[in-house]
Amino acid sequence: FETASGGTMSEKMRIDSSGNVTKPTNFHILVNRDGNQTGYNASNLTDPVIWNRVITGESSTGASSHFNTSTGLFTAPVTGMYFFHMSVNAGYTNQGGWLIINGSRPNYSAFYPNASDSADAVITYHVTAGQTVGVKWYLNGQTNGTINANDLHTWWRIILLG
Numbered sequence: 598f599e600t601a602s603g604g605t606m607s608e609k610m611r612i613d614s615s616g617n618v619t620k621p622t623n624f625h626i627l628v629n630r631d632g633n634q635t636g637y638n639a640s641n642l643t644d645p646v647i648w649n650r651v652i653t654g655e656s657s658t659g660a661s662s663h664f665n666t667s668t669g670l671f672t673a674p675v676t677g678m679y680f681f682h683m684s685v686n687a688g689y690t691n692q693g694g695w696l697i698i699n700g701s702r703p704n705y706s707a708f709y710p711n712a713s714d715s716a717d718a719v720i721t722y723h724v725t726a727g728q729t730v731g732v733k734w735y736l737n738g739q740t741n742g743t744i745n746a747n748d749l750h751t752w753w754r755i756i757l758l759g
Contacts, residue, residue: 624674624757627655628664630746639689639739645669645697645731646685646744648753655754670731671755673724678758684717685710685734686750688743694718697731715750721758730755 600607612618628648638644647669651661663672673679681696690713696706710716724730732753736742745751 623657624660624663624755625655625657626660626664626671626755627652627752628666628671628755629748629752630744632746634744634746635741637687637734637742637744639687639691639734639736639742641740642702642733643697643700644733646683646734646753648732652752665729668729668731670729673726673728673730675757676726677724678721679724679730680719680721680756680758681730681732681753682717682719683732683753684715684750685732686715686745686747687734687736688714688745689736689739690714691716691734691736693735695733695735696720696722697729697733698724699728702733 610618628651630648631650634647637646649666649669651664651666653661663674665672691710692712693707693709695702695708698706706720706722708718708720710718734744
């Protein structure tokens with residue numbers, strides 16, 4: 598399925614000969630850490646993990662314009678359901694985590710990765726266009742933690758489901 602804009606055709610959806618339906622231009626982004634994040638306040642409710650590098654080869658075209666590598670915050674380009682999969686190797690054993698939406702911890706955004714220093718979590722969440730999203734990796738009382746840079750264990754994948 599294609600749409601036309603200014604005389605140019607653009608593919609929006611594809612159904613292949615086997616009946617598989619895909620959206621080739623659907624938003625997706627992968628970010629990770631370049632260097633350890635030291636001094637991370639894992640006890641504060643709203644300090645996000647700072648993801649400071651966009652992996653452009655694993656992200657849709659222009660995706661990096663929706664991610665602030667200084668703050669670690671994603672800004673939703675459109676309203677919809679987003680799939681968030683994050684993996685963190687930390688210098689502490691986590692107790693849980695959640696999304697941070699526009700600087701606050703919203704209802705229904707908690708997840709409970711296994712209680713270890715290296716864990717992952719998945720959550721699907723409705724986000725409105727323009728809202729910022731961050732990830733909290735929590736341990737009560739830990740105010741000087743480290744989020745380790747590790748391509749195998751510290752990354753965040755975001756996919757717009759629709």
